[in-house]
Amino acid sequence: MMNLYTSRGASTYVLWNIGLIFIVSLGCIVVWNVVGTSSSINNGNGSDTLELFADQFPSLEETLWMAKLSKSAYEFRHEDKDFCKKYKPSDGTRCEWYDHNKRLGTQVLIVSNKVQKYIAVAFAGTDDIRTSLEDAHATQKPFGNNSTISLPEGIRVHSGFDNAVFLQGMWEQISSRIKRLVIAHPSYRIYSTGHSLGAANSLLTAAALSLQGHKVKSINFGCPQTGNKPWSEFFNRTSPTKDKLAIWRIVLGWDLVPRLPDFFYHAGHTIQLWKNSTNVTSVESYFEHYGNEELHYAGAPPGWNAKPHFIGPDDLTSHFMTKYIEHLEELNSVDSTWVHEFKKSDDPPPPPPIDYDDDVFNDDLRDDWYPKEA
Numbered sequence: 389m390m391n392l393y394t395s396r397g398a399s400t401y402v403l404w405n406i407g408l409i410f411i412v413s414l415g416c417i418v419v420w421n422v423v424g425t426s427s428s429i430n431n432g433n434g435s436d437t438l439e440l441f442a443d444q445f446p447s448l449e450e451t452l453w454m455a456k457l458s459k460s461a462y463e464f465r466h467e468d469k470d471f472c473k474k475y476k477p478s479d480g481t482r483c484e485w486y487d488h489n490k491r492l493g494t495q496v497l498i499v500s501n502k503v504q505k506y507i508a509v510a511f512a513g514t515d516d517i518r519t520s521l522e523d524a525h526a527t528q529k530p531f532g533n534n535s536t537i538s539l540p541e542g543i544r545v546h547s548g549f550d551n552a553v554f555l556q557g558m559w560e561q562i563s564s565r566i567k568r569l570v571i572a573h574p575s576y577r578i579y580s581t582g583h584s585l586g587a588a589n590s591l592l593t594a595a596a597l598s599l600q601g602h603k604v605k606s607i608n609f610g611c612p613q614t615g616n617k618p619w620s621e622f623f624n625r626t627s628p629t630k631d632k633l634a635i636w637r638i639v640l641g642w643d644l645v646p647r648l649p650d651f652f653y654h655a656g657h658t659i660q661l662w663k664n665s666t667n668v669t670s671v672e673s674y675f676e677h678y679g680n681e682e683l684h685y686a687g688a689p690p691g692w693n694a695k696p697h698f699i700g701p702d703d704l705t706s707h708f709m710t711k712y713i714e715h716l717e718e719l720n721s722v723d724s725t726w727v728h729e730f731k732k733s734d735d736p737p738p739p740p741p742i743d744y745d746d747d748v749f750n751d752d753l754r755d756d757w758y759p760k761e762a
């Protein structure tokens with residue numbers, strides 16, 4: 389059973405649960421084969437015209453790389469300063485820089501991978517999740533660092549996320565390190581990633597890097613809503629960033645965080661992972677989250693933004709990074725279900741994706757918050 393969100397207190401338990409993320413142990417590194425990405429995307433009227441970088445779907449494989457990297461960003465937190473030098477996972481990832489700025493609450497990891505040929509910047513969720521997401525009146529500010537990194541007047545982003553990336557020299561560090569890595573490895577792709585508030589940081593960072601001329605793909609997990617409507621609309625088909633910036637926000641089931649904070653908007657495309665009560669998985673993608681009528685793309689379905697009325701200490705399990713990884717690995721190993729096309733608005737209307745009400749078996753509010761802790 390699930391009720392609409394009625395009080396701001398609902399996210400009170402977020403902090404509780406985020407703590408558990410840190411307890412997870414390192415999963416084993418799985419080597420998986422390259423699966424092709426779809427290079428042309430049907431625009432809904434039969435012609436393949438959407439070939440912008442921003443609209444080229446990430447493969448499941450690269451999504452899994454980024455998921456694992458987002459998890460690693462949390463693990464660095466408990467290690468000593470030299471951990472970056474010692475960090476040598478078998479997949480060819482090399483730690484280039486790690487920083488935990490305790491005043492900003494920002495944890496950032498920059499890596500390169502010589503096997504898959506990429507450079508990636510990954511953020512762990514900041515310490516400040518309650519203040520950032522609970523307050524419906526969370527403040528907004530202009531994006532960037534007030535000089536070279538900025539967007540047109542009227543575009544505003546969540547102050548907490550912007551500060552985490554742009555204050556105290558953080559951005560200058562990230563920017564100069566990426567610049568050096570790009571010079572050293574000019575053929576490598578650039579990714580940004582992160583989980584939770586780290587996902588928001590990764591999205592802002594990707595936007596900033598693209599404004600500096602880099603071609604960046606942000607694949608992130610459980611990203612909250614990051615800015616105002618003009619911010620959300622800026623990353624559209626005529627945006628100057630369209631051939632440089634691709635934003636893919638992965639959302640697992642009814643993860644609460646992507647529905648927060650209220651009155652903010654998403655930027656970029658959504659990839660939604662569902663599983664119904666008979667454990668059948670599906671993956672959908674919502675063009676720029678809200679859809680585009682002209683191009684016949686559907687947005688997130690009505691009710692997508694619904695929030696549970698009550699969340700107990702165990703009920704944010706679908707926000708865990710480990711849950712995202714479990715689900716993606718299941719897709720990868722069991723049925724290779726992945727998405728290569730945006731959902732179209734003229735598709736026959738599907739049954740609501742809200743197959744959370746299994747109370748016919750067991751009247752248990754907690755299991756409505758997919759996926760249930762086994």
Ligand SMILES: *[C@@H]1O[C@H](CO)[C@@H](O)[C@H](O)[C@H]1NC(C)=O
Nearest residue numbers: 431432433434435437682683
């Ligand atoms: C298909 O969509 C493209 C892009 O929106 C448009 O330019 C074109 O005219 C459309 N073609 C038809 C047959 O509707």
Ligand SMILES: *[C@@H]1O[C@H](CO)[C@@H](O)[C@H](O)[C@H]1NC(C)=O
Nearest residue numbers: 532533534550551554555556
């Ligand atoms: C930009 O300027 C505003 C107003 O002076 C200030 O509050 C903010 O911290 C500045 N941002 C950065 C990244 O320096």
Ligand SMILES: *[C@@H]1O[C@H](CO)[C@@H](O)[C@H](O)[C@H]1NC(C)=O
Nearest residue numbers: 533534535536537559560563
């Ligand atoms: C903004 O960032 C750029 C580097 O990307 C830097 O050159 C510039 O000095 C920064 N501006 C401020 C006000 O910090």
Ligand SMILES: *[C@@H]1O[C@H](CO)[C@@H](O)[C@H](O)[C@H]1NC(C)=O
Nearest residue numbers: 621622623624625626627628
């Ligand atoms: C699309 O983005 C551009 C800037 O990137 C903006 O000027 C324009 O208003 C946006 N269009 C819509 C329909 O939101």
Ligand SMILES: *[C@@H]1O[C@H](CO)[C@@H](O)[C@H](O)[C@H]1NC(C)=O
Nearest residue numbers: 665666667668759760761762
């Ligand atoms: C679905 O998966 C969960 C957890 O893996 C399991 O407990 C449950 O029995 C499964 N349900 C069905 C109908 O197979």
Ligand SMILES: *[C@@H]1O[C@H](CO)[C@@H](O)[C@H](O)[C@H]1NC(C)=O
Nearest residue numbers: 664665666667668669670743
């Ligand atoms: C789960 O999804 C599958 C595939 O769409 C469907 O056949 C099945 O009936 C669904 N199960 C429930 C309980 O809705």
